[in-house]
Amino acid sequence: MAFSSSNGSEESELYHAQIHLYKHVYNFVSSMALKSVMELGVADIIHNNGKPITLSELASSLKLHPSKIGVLHRFLRLLTHNGFFAKTKVQEEEAYVLTSPSKLLITTKPTCLAPIVKGALHSSSLDMWHSSKKWFTEDKGLTLYQTATNESFWDFLNGNPDSLIMFQEAMAADSHMFKLALNECKHVFDNLESLVDVGGGNGVVTKLINEAFPHMKCIVFDQQQVVANCSGNENFNFVAGDMFKSIPSADAILLKWVLHDWNDELSLKILKNCKEAISHKGKEGKVIIIDIAIDEENDDPELTELKLDYDLVMLTMFNGKERGKKEWENLIYEAGFSNYKITPICGFKSLIEVYP
Ligand SMILES: C[S@@+](CC[C@H](N)C(=O)[O-])C[C@H]1O[C@@H](n2cnc3c(N)ncnc32)[C@H](O)[C@@H]1O
Structure with a gap:
């Protein structure tokens, strides 16, 4: 990658390092954007449409408030960049099609991995990460999950039937x-x-x-x-x-x-x-x-x-x-x-x- 603002290699290395670090800091945005689009059911709508879908058609199928059409466009822009959608033209208007990874979110297919996205990015899987410093500095042989919640993940599942179902559905999805x-x-x-x-x-x-x-x-x-x-x-x-x-x-x-x-x-x-x-x-x-x-x-x-x-x-x-x-x-x-x-x-x- 070339940096026109940089003359020396030291600056160039610094800029590269900055991009590398920022990219890893913001990796969660791609994950959460994917989860948002999965929850909206975008893959099902595009699949059921049977042909490329324009942004306005998609927004209308999702019954979005007009103020959210631009928001949807920006989510899709990132996810298209990340390979989850591809763009084509329908009568001069931009339209979206599914790619192989987003086809894995079509809920009527046996290969649907939406339950994995839901389970892996659920707050019960993510919140514990905020306790990692405490976990590192303690010597109790607990998991990070236990440190954060005072119970094991298995106990949590056993005490929460909805979460147990979500976990089993995620496992079943992977197993297909x-x-x-x-x-x-x-x-x-x-x-x-x-x-x-x-x-x-x-x-x-x-x-x-x-x-x-x-x-x-x-x-x-x-x-x-x-x-x-x-x-x-x-x-x-x-x-x-x-x-x-x-x-x-x-x-x-x-x-x-x-x-x-x-x-x-x-x-x-x-x-x-x-x-x-x-x-x-x-x-x-x-x-x-x-x-x-x-x-x-x-x-x-x-x-x-x-x-x-x-x-x-x-x-x-x-x-x-x-x-x-x-x-x-x-x-x-x-x-x-x-x-x-x-x-x-x-x-x-x-x-x-x-x-x-
Ligand atoms: C990660 S899941 C894998 C499920 C399944 N094999 C699959 O691939 O979809 C681990 C499984 O081990 C089961 N398990 C945990 N402790 C167990 C135990 N003590 N005896 C039998 N099964 C147990 C859990 O209930 C869960 O279904």
Whole structure:
């Protein structure tokens, strides 16, 4: 980037540094603008319009007060710059179309990620960050969330049914993406007669697996308050329990987005219980982990940034962590397994097959 006002490299470096810092300070504006537009349902309106939509048409569909048309334009300008919308012309007037990222906000599509936007940018996820200095200076082993609110995020969810539903909907939305990944990794589930999806939430992933393998006996295993009102069918059942105590036996155990919620000590406990649950299969059993694997050397910087962002989310909310290959390996071997294989899936996650 050239700076006409600057003659010397020192000033130029300073200006670059200023832009870098300001950009990171104001990153939240892009996130919140995205959330605002998601809440308005802009993606649905453009999608239902079936053709590019002008600003005035969009404002009219949203029933906006005329004073807010300029506001909408400025939100869309930023989000268009960020790749969420594209512009075209309809009879000389500017019109908006959806791009691949904003198509993920169409609520009638199974790939809709609006619940993730809603959950991740909800005040219950964000407010704690104002207590980070207090958290850093205390030595209490609490999460940032606990420091800020005096309760764990799990306790908060358990005491707030609406928030628990919001959390489960966000998890379910993320899990729908797994349908695409399942085509790539179907072989991992071949020949399994039974599977327990530990911490399987409301069962979106298990249902997809059950649909692909109708003869496999599938169990979604989660906390009582999560599975209490869930119902399945003959080969797709919900069982309540505590994965830190014991896990129902099966040919394979699935752990999707579970271990990153926990530190190494507790993850080890879960993995050992998984090993016990497949022990009747001898060397034939396996644990299938779907989680992030940080790979700073080989991933592009944007992907690494997302993984590192997730790491801090897991740290601050749960005392959990995202792990690199070496950390996964240490955990897996320490739990008594003998081998593993990591395959990238779902864009930013990995499927880790773990063998006894
Ligand atoms: C991050 S969510 C992942 C949900 C699901 N696997 C998915 O990917 O959509 C973690 C899940 O672990 C469950 N969980 C937490 N503690 C548990 C426990 N002690 N025993 C069983 N499940 C637990 C939570 O209720 C939640 O559904």
